[in-house]
Amino acid sequence: MNKFEQELKNNNFVCSRCTRCNKIVWPPSDLCNKCFGDVVWKPVSRKARLIEFSRKNGEYFCMAEFDEGIRVMGTVESASIVHVGQPLTLTRCSYDDTEKFVFSTDEGK
Amino acid sequence: MKVGIASTGLTKFSKDDISIESLMVSSIKPVFENASNLEQKDIDVVLTSTNANDKYLANIVSELSGISPKVAHSVESLCNSGTNCLVSAYAYISSGLAKTALVVGAEKTDSPGLVLEWDKSRGQYKHPIYWSSIFTQAYMRKYGTTMEDLAYVSAKNHRNALDNPNAYFNRTYSVEEIMQSKFLTENIRLLDCSMPCNGAAAILLASEEVISRFTDKPIWITGIGQKATSAGFTKNNDLSSMQSTISSVVDAYDMSKKQPSDIDVAELHDAFSICEMIELEDLGLVDRGKSMSYVKQLYDTSDRKINPRGGLIGSGHPLGATGVAQTIEIFNQLQGDAGKRQINGAKTGMVHNMSAAGTSSTVLILES
Ligand SMILES: [Zn+2]
Numbered sequence: 235m236n237k238f239e240q241e242l243k244n245n246n247f248v249c250s251r252c253t254r255c256n257k258i259v260w261p262p263s264d265l266c267n268k269c270f271g272d273v274v275w276k277p278v279s280r281k282a283r284l285i286e287f288s289r290k291n292g293e294y295f296c297m298a299e300f301d302e303g304i305r306v307m308g309t310v311e312s313a314s315i316v317h318v319g320q321p322l323t324l325t326r327c328s329y330d331d332t333e334k335f336v337f338s339t340d341e342g343k
Numbered sequence: 344m345k346v347g348i349a350s351t352g353l354t355k356f357s358k359d360d361i362s363i364e365s366l367m368v369s370s371i372k373p374v375f376e377n378a379s380n381l382e383q384k385d386i387d388v389v390l391t392s393t394n395a396n397d398k399y400l401a402n403i404v405s406e407l408s409g410i411s412p413k414v415a416h417s418v419e420s421l422c423n424s425g426t427n428c429l430v431s432a433y434a435y436i437s438s439g440l441a442k443t444a445l446v447v448g449a450e451k452t453d454s455p456g457l458v459l460e461w462d463k464s465r466g467q468y469k470h471p472i473y474w475s476s477i478f479t480q481a482y483m484r485k486y487g488t489t490m491e492d493l494a495y496v497s498a499k500n501h502r503n504a505l506d507n508p509n510a511y512f513n514r515t516y517s518v519e520e521i522m523q524s525k526f527l528t529e530n531i532r533l534l535d536c537s538m539p540c541n542g543a544a545a546i547l548l549a550s551e552e553v554i555s556r557f558t559d560k561p562i563w564i565t566g567i568g569q570k571a572t573s574a575g576f577t578k579n580n581d582l583s584s585m586q587s588t589i590s591s592v593v594d595a596y597d598m599s600k601k602q603p604s605d606i607d608v609a610e611l612h613d614a615f616s617i618c619e620m621i622e623l624e625d626l627g628l629v630d631r632g633k634s635m636s637y638v639k640q641l642y643d644t645s646d647r648k649i650n651p652r653g654g655l656i657g658s659g660h661p662l663g664a665t666g667v668a669q670t671i672e673i674f675n676q677l678q679g680d681a682g683k684r685q686i687n688g689a690k691t692g693m694v695h696n697m698s699a700a701g702t703s704s705t706v707l708i709l710e711s
Contacts, residue, residue, distance in 0.1 A: 238463075260464065261461075261462070261463040261464055261575060262463070285582070286477050286480055286481050286484075286582050287477075287480065288473075288476040288477060288479070288480045288528050288529050288530055289528065289529040290473075290476075290527070290528045290529065295468050295473060295476075297477055297577060297582070304464075305464060305577035305578075306463075306464050306465075306466055306577065307464065307465045307466045307467075307468040307473060307477075307576075307577070308466050308467075308468075309467075318484070332466070332467050332469065333463050333466045333467065334466055334467045335466045335467075
């Protein structure tokens with residue numbers, strides 16, 4: 235398991251950031267994909283926005299975009315109907331054979 | 344230097360368990376039978392297209408076919424391996440490094456190319472039904488598309504496949520049956536999906552200089568466009584469109600000096616019903632938002648212009664063979680040899696083949 239997967243398993247979503255040009259490299263890599271500079275691990279904010287969603291067996295899955303511009307697909311846990319553009323919070327992430335991202339809707343905030 | 348298609352070969356698409364090299368050789372056999380005066384020593388290049396993990400496959404298949412080519416190697420690009428392979432073969436010939444090239448694509452049902460494990464951005468939703476479901480939702484949101492609109496793509500392509508003896512499916516499905524087939528996600532039904540299967544397809548390309556030795560009806564590749572936007576699905580910003588398709592079709596039209604109105608027949612990569620709708624628009628064949636009415640019209644008038652062999656949905660989708668099989672259909676159409684599937688007077692055709700949620704696309708334009 236690499237650092238990214240290890241951190242994800244510990245509920246920390248980290249991504250590589252270039253030490254030379256500051257670019258966030260997603261999916262993570264050992265070198266920057268803009269300038270090939272070295273990268274460091276940087277925590278990703280837990281705030282995101284809903285880009286698109288659908289449902290399987292009544293459970294929402296979505297594409298979400300974090301403040302850093304990183305997009306992932308994950309699960310949305312929400313009691314009410316979700317809509318595109320609404321704010322999301324990454325409530326859990328993990329790694330167990332595959333990456334898992336779970337979001338909640340920011341109702342009432 | 345013009346490069347043309349001299350001869351082709353196809354196997355039946357099925358779930359019969361046959362080894363990848365046997366599938367490939369089975370599709371090479373008709374290439375020799377369908378060409379005049381073709382001998383093994385005439386073949387300069389052998390390229391194999393597959394996602395199978397077998398090593399040294401182009402050499403193995405060459406040996407099994409009695410060919411000792413100058414160049415032999417494999418080309419892999421998930422679902423558009425086949426057209427990538429054809430473009431590589433084209434380049435060997437147009438550069439003058441070779442006069443002929445045999446492209447052979449094959450795949451088995453259990454292909455490791457079905458899911459791109461690398462794409463961390465897809466999280467736990469790596470199976471293709473999830474990206475297609477997201478595309479479907481975005482397209483529905485923009486244009487008010489219904490499940491019934493989508494079902495017409497599948498109904499049309501299954502019906503077209505009835506007249507394709509090599510297709511995996513050989514029955515029609517009504518729009519209602521498709522809409523009531525198993526729910527995979529909220530907006531994807533089982534019959535909206537292409538089916539992984541076993542199959543192989545082979546094409547012999549030759550230079551203008553030598554092609555008349557093998558055929559008196561060559562079909563020319565006059566336009567090529569390819570683009571790999573990314574590997575990860577989440578980099579395609581507009582989810583009701585495929586960036587790589589738009590980019591590759593511009594290059595293909597430009598190289599062939601053709602425009603959408605010149606296209607008489609086209610094979611589109613309908614991995615899912617939604618794909619055909621999005622691609623019709625990205626390729627400029629239909630105005631934005633008009634695919635629903637266009638597909639319904641094709642269905643109602645039994646017009647086979649789009650996916651005459653039944654597309655991936657009707658024919659089955661043996662990944663490495665798909666792009667090659669699509670190109671064979673356009674070759675048959677332009678030769679006037681497509682039988683019941685024939686579009687009368689077809690002179691210019693298009694092949695669109697893409698992979699991994701549309702992150703890479705190939706467009707070929709063929710002319711008689
Ligand atoms: Zn950098």
